[in-house]
Amino acid sequence: MRAAVLRSVPGQLEIEDISIDLPQSGEVLVRVSASGLCHTDLHFMQGHLPVDVPAILGHEVAGIVEKVGDGVTYVKPGDHVIACLSVFCGQCQQCLTGHPSICAEPESTDRIQSQSPRLRSDNESVFQFMRVGGFAEQILVHQNAIARIRKDMPLDKAALIGCGVTTGLGAVFNTAKVSPGAVIAVLGCGAIGLNVIQGAQICGASRIIAIDTNSRKLETASRFGATDFINPADGDPVEQVLQLTKGIGVDFSFEAIGSSVTARQAFMMLAKGASAIIIGLMGSDDEVSLPGLHFLAERKIQGCDMGSNRFRIDMPRYVEFYMDGRLNLDDMISERITLDKINQGFTAMNQGDTVRSVIIFDD
Ligand SMILES: [Zn+2]
Numbered sequence: 001m002r003a004a005v006l007r008s009v010p011g012q013l014e015i016e017d018i019s020i021d022l023p024q025s026g027e028v029l030v031r032v033s034a035s036g037l038c039h040t041d042l043h044f045m046q047g048h049l050p051v052d053v054p055a056i057l058g059h060e061v062a063g064i065v066e067k068v069g070d071g072v073t074y075v076k077p078g079d080h081v082i083a084c085l086s087v088f089c090g091q092c093q094q095c096l097t098g099h100p101s102i103c104a105e106p107e108s109t110d111r112i113q114s115q116s117p118r119l120r121s122d123n124e125s126v127f128q129f130m131r132v133g134g135f136a137e138q139i140l141v142h143q144n145a146i147a148r149i150r151k152d153m154p155l156d157k158a159a160l161i162g163c164g165v166t167t168g169l170g171a172v173f174n175t176a177k178v179s180p181g182a183v184i185a186v187l188g189c190g191a192i193g194l195n196v197i198q199g200a201q202i203c204g205a206s207r208i209i210a211i212d213t214n215s216r217k218l219e220t221a222s223r224f225g226a227t228d229f230i231n232p233a234d235g236d237p238v239e240q241v242l243q244l245t246k247g248i249g250v251d252f253s254f255e256a257i258g259s260s261v262t263a264r265q266a267f268m269m270l271a272k273g274a275s276a277i278i279i280g281l282m283g284s285d286d287e288v289s290l291p292g293l294h295f296l297a298e299r300k301i302q303g304c305d306m307g308s309n310r311f312r313i314d315m316p317r318y319v320e321f322y323m324d325g326r327l328n329l330d331d332m333i334s335e336r337i338t339l340d341k342i343n344q345g346f347t348a349m350n351q352g353d354t355v356r357s358v359i360i361f362d363d
């Protein structure tokens with residue numbers, strides 16, 4: 001099968017023929033229909049975080065089940081699925097207490113050393129990024145890495161649910177549990193931030209303050225439900241938020257950039273007792289410093305991994321939101337590209353020109 005392979009870091013992707021194995025016990029082979037380009041992939045390509053090479057990146061995937069291994073009961077060939085990097089073991093304390101997105105033992109779903117690798121290039125094993133490896137015509141994943149969805153859901157939009165939508169909506173619904181009437185702020189209006197905005201609107205937030213240095217992204221945010229707009233180029237965003245809220249601050253802030261500066265700002269704009277949700281992926285050397293006295297008024301800062309998802313429950317619900325017209329996925333796709341154009345897609349992302357580029361594979 002054809003796949004985009006990362007061979008050096010920092011580096012671009014090369015289109016190559018890669019051997020993919022047949023499904024063994026508990027595994028599912030999926031024909032990929034669509035695969036979204038996510039900022040996380042770019043972080044690893046640029047070397048901000050370490051990754052083994054050669055690797056197939058990509059983790060925002062929808063497709064159709066081709067084959068299943070022994071013991072797979074959740075899906076059958078022909079089922080439509082969305083993959084998720086939050087692969088869960090189903091048996092650890094986190095999984096059993098309702099937090100499968102922070103499963104303690106996702107590696108228990110991997111193949112063991114004595115088994116052949118899932119992906120190979122000649123005789124070399126190829127690293128399957130995030131246990132998905134989605135920039136490829138097929139993925140071979142554990143059955144605990146997929147959610148089954150209804151077949152009338154368009155698969156290009158379904159792919160978006162694989163990471164960006166689940167992260168943004170989940171941060172609002174699962175991590176923050178935003179209540180009706182809440183005032184929220186979103187720092188960073190890329191794909192994740194837009195989904196936080198949509199989620200806050202579905203929850204009935206009374207005010208949704210969008211913050212971004214890119215004025216085009218603020219315009220897009222208005223289409224997704226933001227009610228107030230702040231460009232840090234016009235002055236300190238914390239001051240601007242406090243002004244907008246008569247000095248009170250917001251009930252929830254969502255950092256969707258991955259910077260220690262904006263994480264601090266997210267905390268500094270909180271009302272008493274409020275929570276800052278840190279969604280953005282920071283580099284391994286980043287540290288966030290906060291003024292200790294601010295904790296006196298019970299302000300909280302909370303990490304968020306993939307929207308604290310229970311993806312087999314969440315993803316089919318998000319599909320329903322889309323089919324009911326309550327979730328805007330159509331405006332989230334800036335361009336549909338072929339696999340060959342993947343590097344150009346990342347260049348556009350790096351320049352801040354796109355919301356989401358989605359690779360569409362031929363049938
Ligand atoms: Zn992602």
Ligand SMILES: [Zn+2]
Nearest residue numbers: 089092095103
């Ligand atoms: Zn687990």
